[in-house]
Amino acid sequence: MHETIEVPGALEIPGAIALAAGAGAHEAFVALGCVIRGETFHFEVVAGESARGLMALTLDGLAIGNGILTVETAAQARARLAKAGEAAAAALALLALRQRFGAG
Numbered sequence: 001m002h003e004t005i006e007v008p009g010a011l012e013i014p015g016a017i018a019l020a021a022g023a024g025a026h027e028a029f030v031a032l033g034c035v036i037r038g039e040t041f042h043f044e045v046v047a048g049e050s051a052r053g054l055m056a057l058t059l060d061g062l063a064i065g066n067g068i069l070t071v072e073t074a075a076q077a078r079a080r081l082a083k084a085g086e087a088a089a090a091a092l093a094l095l096a097l098r099q100r101f102g103a104g
Contacts, residue, residue, distance in 0.1 A: 010035050010046050010068050014053025021062055028063035028091040032084055034077045035070045043070075063098055065091030 003026070007016045010033040017029045031054055037043040047070040058064050067087025071077045 009033070010050040011053075013050055013068065014057055017054070017057055017062065017064060021057070028065075028095040030065045030084070030088045030091050031068055032087065033068040035068065036074060036077065037070075037072050058094070061098065063091050063094035065089065065094070 003020075005016050005020060007013055013031045013033055017031065020026055020029065031050075033050070035043060035047045035050070047068075050068055051066065054064055054066050054068070065087035067084050069077050069080050069083060071080065
């Protein structure tokens, strides 16, 4: 079973995953989003902090596949849509490791 949760932006994805994990309804998560570079430093902040948040949750034991794209253009984002499947595979691989080592 899967559930889709939408949030306003990439910065909110780690928080949404933390809330969902706290509810205990899911064993693994796939973070999907896209950050497109603009004219300001905000791109770096959003890209870096969303990745940092996901990594912190992963190090806390959650199985998360990171599929948040960081691109220059919308065309680049469309070209990388297959990354969603890779993120799902990563989440399943981490879930298998968690189960293997008795943490899940």
